[in-house]
Structures are given as structure tokens and as C-alpha cells.
Amino acid sequence: MRLLYDIGVRGYKLLIRLASLRSEKARKWLDGRRNIFSRLKEELPSDKPIYWFHVASLGEFEQGRPVIEAIRKKEPDVKILLTFFSPSGYEVRKNYEFADYVYYLPLDTPYNVKRFLDIVNPEMAFFVKYEFWYHYLTALKKREIPTYIFSAIFRPSQIFFKPWGRWYRKALQAYNHIFVQNQESLNLLNKFGFTNVSLSGDTRFDRVGQIADAAPRLAVLDEFANGKKLVIAGSTWKADETLLLEYINSSEHPVKYVIAPHEVSDKSIQRITEALDKKYVRFSTAGNGDLEGADVLILDGYGYLTSVYRYGNLAYIGGGFGSGIHNILEAATFGMPVVFGPNYEKFQEALDLLQKKAAFCIHDYDELKSVMDEYLDDDKKLQVTSGLARDYVSQSRGASDLIVRYIFN
Numbered sequence: 001m002r003l004l005y006d007i008g009v010r011g012y013k014l015l016i017r018l019a020s021l022r023s024e025k026a027r028k029w030l031d032g033r034r035n036i037f038s039r040l041k042e043e044l045p046s047d048k049p050i051y052w053f054h055v056a057s058l059g060e061f062e063q064g065r066p067v068i069e070a071i072r073k074k075e076p077d078v079k080i081l082l083t084f085f086s087p088s089g090y091e092v093r094k095n096y097e098f099a100d101y102v103y104y105l106p107l108d109t110p111y112n113v114k115r116f117l118d119i120v121n122p123e124m125a126f127f128v129k130y131e132f133w134y135h136y137l138t139a140l141k142k143r144e145i146p147t148y149i150f151s152a153i154f155r156p157s158q159i160f161f162k163p164w165g166r167w168y169r170k171a172l173q174a175y176n177h178i179f180v181q182n183q184e185s186l187n188l189l190n191k192f193g194f195t196n197v198s199l200s201g202d203t204r205f206d207r208v209g210q211i212a213d214a215a216p217r218l219a220v221l222d223e224f225a226n227g228k229k230l231v232i233a234g235s236t237w238k239a240d241e242t243l244l245l246e247y248i249n250s251s252e253h254p255v256k257y258v259i260a261p262h263e264v265s266d267k268s269i270q271r272i273t274e275a276l277d278k279k280y281v282r283f284s285t286a287g288n289g290d291l292e293g294a295d296v297l298i299l300d301g302y303g304y305l306t307s308v309y310r311y312g313n314l315a316y317i318g319g320g321f322g323s324g325i326h327n328i329l330e331a332a333t334f335g336m337p338v339v340f341g342p343n344y345e346k347f348q349e350a351l352d353l354l355q356k357k358a359a360f361c362i363h364d365y366d367e368l369k370s371v372m373d374e375y376l377d378d379d380k381k382l383q384v385t386s387g388l389a390r391d392y393v394s395q396s397r398g399a400s401d402l403i404v405r406y407i408f409n
Contacts (some may be wrong), residue, residue: 036106
């Protein structure tokens with residue numbers, strides 16, 4: 001089975017090479033790893049301790065960030081190396097101020113792993129959520145380097161817990177401690193003999209709390225909202241927008257809408273504007289538009305969505321009709337009930353909010369209309385549900401402190 005794993009890893013690189021002929025993201029994946037060992041050897045110190053953090057992409061980085069910053073505060077003299085697997089994380093956070101060095105992770109082959117660990121020689125290694133690279137983990141264990149994973153989630157469907165996955169399950173023994181998000185993960189690991197496990201929760205709650213506290217007000221939103229209820233549609237895709245735009249066009253509620261597509265491109269913005277029957281204004285040109293008279297504000301820029309959420313009364317989060325919903329916690333932390341499509345089951349916060357009746361899953365237009373009408377027509381119900389969402393986030397903070405205390409005390 002390990003041979004198949006190695007073939008799969010090398011096959012993935014071959015596919016990336018082929019994709020790079022057309023894909024800029026694939027080219028960045030390759031270019032970012034070019035001469036990586038010589039660059040690491042030149043830049044990293046040989047006389048100072050290094051803590052190594054690895055994340056897959058931007059979402060996992062946001063989960064890891066509160067722990068990185070807590071450790072930086074506790075251990076200011078330690079050097080921190082941060083690695084990414086994906087360009088979508090690296091390109092955004094390559095200048096992250098709390099990491100001394102930011103790199104791509106070399107592919108998980110025995111040769112790469114040996115060279116990487118020989119150069120870095122980390123005093124500790126930290127992984128976030130789903131990063132289970134077999135050769136890295138087994139090498140870390142062999143070198144007796146303390147290794148941790150946090151905000152992890154485990155499910156019976158994962159290869160570790162299948163009869164043919166026993167070899168891969170052994171890699172989990174590399175972790176000195178595993179910090180999981182939910183009781184189900186804890187029970188599953190215990191069932192398979194892992195006792196070095198703690199239920200710490202999800203560090204993203206700490207991060208969204210920090211983000212919410214620091215989110216500035218936006219004059220454009222103050223003028224656009226103008227005292228009316230605001231529905232925020234965040235990180236939407238075409239399938240989400242098809243339903244939302246039908247609702248917006250037919251709705252007679254005295255409500256305004258913000259649409260923030262996941263991909264901000266001319267094509268995606270044009271797709272939205274061509275389907276809209278209501279008056280709209282683009283965020284980038286809002287100063288030249290009729291903000292008070294517009295029904296819809298299209299967020300055609302990055303970095304503003306968190307600040308926009310603070311103005312909302314109800315949120316729709318995209319991705320649920322595709323590979324999975326995007327971040328619902330930022331909306332919930334501002335006290336917004338959240339609506340999303342059916343692909344949510346891998347996200348513990350979605351399960352929790354559904355159970356608390358502060359989130360709603362929809363499968364089609366009729367269900368979307370039913371939920372939106374119900375809460376936009378009933379101020380009292382909207383207020384109560386908003387409180388449930390806000391309380392859930394505030395009561396779930398503290399995972400980062402728990403993890404840092406456990407490791408360093």
C-alpha cells in the first residue's frame with residue numbers, strides 16, 4: 001500500500017506539471033518549490049531553535065494563526081518556519097509577520113523529507129487539521145522530534161480506519177499529542193488505541209474572534225445600508241447565485257443585499273450583473289454610484305468581507321452546492337443566522353449551528369425562499385436566532401490557549 005502512496009504522490013506532481021501548461025496556480029506550485037533546499041539552507045539559521053508549522057492552504061493557516069501567535073508571544077527567541085502546500089495560501093501569506101520564514105512544503109518523498117529535516121532540524125513540528133504526510137510523520141517520529149496536530153477531525157471513512165489502512169494509521173503514532181475538534185473524533189481515535197488525544201475544539205473560533213474585534217467600519221456600507229436590513233451573500237459560486245438572484249429579483253422585502261462572489265473576476269461579476277433586475281452598485285465604484293438608491297452592492301474586491309459582515313442581519317454562505325461550504329464562522333460571530341447548500345457535513349460548526357437552529361440548509365429555490373421569508377418577516381425570530389449564533393461562537397473560544405498550555409506546561 002505504501003508503494004501505491006508513493007506512486008500517487010509522484011503522479012500528483014506529474015499532473016501538476018501538465019496542468020502548469022495552462023494553469024497559473026499550477027505554475028506557482030512548481031516555481032515555488034524550485035531550488036527550495038538551497039534556499040532553505042541559505043536562509044535558515046543553524047544555531048537557533050526552529051518551530052515548524054505546516055498548513056495546507058489559507059483556511060488552515062487561519063486555524064493555525066492563533067497558536068502561532070500565542071507561541072511567538074511565549075517563546076519570542078524561537079524562529080518560526082511556516083510551510084504551505086497550496087499557492088492559494090502561500091501567495092497570500094508569504095509575508096506573514098509572525099513567521100520568520102515562509103516556504104512551500106517539498107513533496108512527500110523519502111529523499112525530500114530527509115533533505116528538508118536535515119536542513120530545518122525543527123525542535124517541534126505542528127500540523128493543522130488534515131495534514132497527514134506519511135514520510136514526514138514517520139521521519140519526525142524516527143528523529144524523536146515532538147510533533148503535534150491541532151484542530152483535527154477524524155471520520156470512520158478515512159483510510160486510517162479501514163482494514164487496508166493499518167500501515168497509514170501507524171503514521172499517526174508520530175504525533176506526541178492530537179488535539180481534536182469534536183467528541184466523535186476523540187471516540188474514534190480511542191477506539192483504535194490512541195490515548196494521546198484531547199478535545200480542545202477548533203482554533204478558528206479564536207481567530208474569527210480576533211478578526212471580528214479588529215474589523216473596521218466601512219463608510220460605503222454605512223451609506224448603503226441606510227438603516228435597512230441587510231442580507232450578506234458571502235463566497236458565492238454560480239450555483240448559489242442562480243438561487244439567490246432569483247430570490248432577490250422577486251423579493252418585495254424592504255431589504256438590501258451584498259453579494260461577494262468567491263472568485264472576483266470580470267466574468268463572475270458580469271454573470272451577476274446580467275442576471276440582476278434590481279438596482280446595483282459595485283463596491284469598487286461605489287463613490288460614483290447611488291448607494292442609497294441601490295438594492296444590491298456587489299463586493300468586487302478582496303479583504304472587505306469581514307468588515308461587511310458586521311452590517312448584516314442574515315447571511316448566505318456559498319460553496320454548499322459544490323465541494324463544500326466556505327467559512328460560516330465569521331458571519332456567525334457577528335450574530336447572523338447562516339443559510340447554505342447541502343454539502344456541509346465535513347464542517348463541525350455547521351453541524352453545531354444546525355442543531356442550535358442558528359443555521360439552515362437549503363436544497364433548492366423553494367427552501368431558500370421559505371427560510372429567507374420566515375426570518376426577514378419576523379424581527380423577533382431573527383433577533384433570537386442572531387443571539388444563538390453569536391453565543392455559539394463566543395462560547396467556543398479558548399482552544400489556542402488550551403493547546404499552548406498543554407504543550408509548554
